[in-house]
Amino acid sequence: MRTSVRAQTVVALLVLGSAFGGFTAGTAAADTAAADSAAAADESATLYLVQGLPGATIDVAVDGKTVAQDMQTTSVVGPIAVSPGARNLTFTDSGGKMVAQNTVDAKADSSSDLVLHLTTAAGDPPVVTEFADDLTGVPSDKASLTVAHVAAVPPADIRVDGKVLFANVANGESLNLVVPAGSYSVDIVPTGESSPVVFGPVNLTVQGGSLNRVYAVGDPAAQTMNVAVHVIALPETGSAQPTMVDTGTGGMAVVVQLIARILQLWRG
Amino acid sequence: MARLRGTVTLRPAALLILLFILLWLAAACSTTAIPDATAASAISEQSPPTATAAPARSSSVPVVAGPTKSTASAASAEPRPVREGTTAASAQDRFVPQSIELPSGENAVVEPEPTVNGVLQIPDDIRHVGWWDGSAYAGDPFGATVIAGHVDSRLQGLGFFAQLLLIQVGDLITLRSDTEALTYRVVSATLISKEALASDGQAFDQHGPHRLVLITCSGQWHPEVRSYDSNLVVVADPVIH
Numbered sequence: 001m002r003t004s005v006r007a008q009t010v011v012a013l014l015v016l017g018s019a020f021g022g023f024t025a026g027t028a029a030a031d032t033a034a035a036d037s038a039a040a041a042d043e044s045a046t047l048y049l050v051q052g053l054p055g056a057t058i059d060v061a062v063d064g065k066t067v068a069q070d071m072q073t074t075s076v077v078g079p080i081a082v083s084p085g086a087r088n089l090t091f092t093d094s095g096g097k098m099v100a101q102n103t104v105d106a107k108a109d110s111s112s113d114l115v116l117h118l119t120t121a122a123g124d125p126p127v128v129t130e131f132a133d134d135l136t137g138v139p140s141d142k143a144s145l146t147v148a149h150v151a152a153v154p155p156a157d158i159r160v161d162g163k164v165l166f167a168n169v170a171n172g173e174s175l176n177l178v179v180p181a182g183s184y185s186v187d188i189v190p191t192g193e194s195s196p197v198v199f200g201p202v203n204l205t206v207q208g209g210s211l212n213r214v215y216a217v218g219d220p221a222a223q224t225m226n227v228a229v230h231v232i233a234l235p236e237t238g239s240a241q242p243t244m245v246d247t248g249t250g251g252m253a254v255v256v257q258l259i260a261r262i263l264q265l266w267r268g
Numbered sequence: 269m270a271r272l273r274g275t276v277t278l279r280p281a282a283l284l285i286l287l288f289i290l291l292w293l294a295a296a297c298s299t300t301a302i303p304d305a306t307a308a309s310a311i312s313e314q315s316p317p318t319a320t321a322a323p324a325r326s327s328s329v330p331v332v333a334g335p336t337k338s339t340a341s342a343a344s345a346e347p348r349p350v351r352e353g354t355t356a357a358s359a360q361d362r363f364v365p366q367s368i369e370l371p372s373g374e375n376a377v378v379e380p381e382p383t384v385n386g387v388l389q390i391p392d393d394i395r396h397v398g399w400w401d402g403s404a405y406a407g408d409p410f411g412a413t414v415i416a417g418h419v420d421s422r423l424q425g426l427g428f429f430a431q432l433l434l435i436q437v438g439d440l441i442t443l444r445s446d447t448e449a450l451t452y453r454v455v456s457a458t459l460i461s462k463e464a465l466a467s468d469g470q471a472f473d474q475h476g477p478h479r480l481v482l483i484t485c486s487g488q489w490h491p492e493v494r495s496y497d498s499n500l501v502v503v504a505d506p507v508i509h
Contacts, residue, residue, distance in 0.1 A: 174356065238401045242400060244387045245499055246495065
């Protein structure tokens with residue numbers, strides 16, 4: 001149920017590969033649980049918690065009931081099934097201090113990520129942003145990749161293999177693309193610029209047949225930039241790659257080309 | 269509660285006073301909130317606070333502390349709704365093509381079609397064409413959007429994709445859904461044997477830059493099996509606006 005990606009920024013560059021590997025195993029279990037709980041209560045809303053606050057260990061309660069404890073930066077907890085309606089969320093740090101207190105309107109049969117994170121305004125308290133999970137299916141060899149900006153940086157471009165694929169994303173915004181499953185080199189730069197590189201480059205492995213939610217978290221000024229990754233299995237769509245396309249039983253293609261050639265000559 | 273029972277043995281009257289105070293506190297918490305106090309006690313009951321939780325860093329986190337404006341809002345009786353994550357304005361539209369327009373200006377319906385036993389299915393109606401349901405959507409960043417159609421049929425005559433026999437590099441092709449449109453410019457039209465199409469697989473590749481791949485039949489006609497020996501593969505790149 002609980003997955004944790006290593007938090008240290010510098011170390012992250014080296015360990016991201018293995019961290020994602022460990023992450024996969026964790027989410028597989030989470031997905032099964034999600035399916036079970038969905039079957040048990042069709043109407044319930046599914047919540048995932050993402051700890052995007054650097055240097056803090058967070059406990060989370062829903063309607064006063066503790067649902068997550070000791071969440072390290074970049075860790076993800078869920079799925080948590082809740083009844084539809086207004087739910088109270090409280091985020092407290094290891095010292096017992098209230099970090100954020102919010103309400104969320106949990107909708108029946110919905111799935112969303114609740115992310116605790118910094119804003120771009122220095123000194124402002126952390127906020128909680130809800131991102132809806134788009135559970136539209138993909139072919140098994142493709143990945144739905146959503147990159148969200150929840151870091152203390154101005155609007156940014158996210159480059160994939162050196163090319164801007166996610167342009168001008170501001171704090172609290174996300175972008176979705178469907179890409180081939182595999183490994184990509186990802187870095188973050190200010191919108192329209194090629195430097196300074198705010199984060200990365202890191203190797204990001206995106207899983208086929210899944211929604212891969214990647215959150216850019218932290219504060220470059222405090223050297224706490226990092227990513228939190230949340231993977232949810234999706235229904236499989238599409239069929240296998242064809243080896244044969246058979247599209248003619250008339251035998252007229254040669255005639256068509258002949259007539260076309262004559263017409264071209266005619267027109268000069 | 270254990271502490272409470274200890275008090276009872278000392279003096280019953282104290283219990284009533286304590287109960288009154290506790291009730292008053294509980295009511296106060298649910299309306300005006302002393303959330304720090306309740307949260308702290310909750311944590312100490314469930315698990316001891318982690319002493320190793322990076323005290324230097326957590327002090328730099330702008331948690332709610334001190335008599336600031338933000339403290340008042342975060343610790344107020346009415347918690348704010350969570351922020352709604354929004355989609356960045358640069359989001360590209362991606363869509364399953366529902367119609368295709370060729371340089372002649374004519375349009376055809378595009379139907380999603382699966383691969384069955386390795387063979388890409390094609391709509392029976394030769395005026396329609398088929399989009400391989402495992403291929404890229406129009407507007408995806410990577411991979412081929414593959415559309416195949418009849419060049420002809422013994423019973424129905426010439427198919428819509430017979431027009432591909434006349435296509436030229438530089439021609440424009442437009443894919444549409446109900447609400448979206450994307451135009452592509454032809455970069456190549458190549459005749460390849462059906463064996464090469466199967467072994468090469470490049471026409472169907474879902475990696476590399478996004479492109480449109482149109483496939484029909486052409487080449488040598490073999491009347492004994494009523495089939496062509498080759499595929500005509502037209503590749504077109506998206507036109508960047």
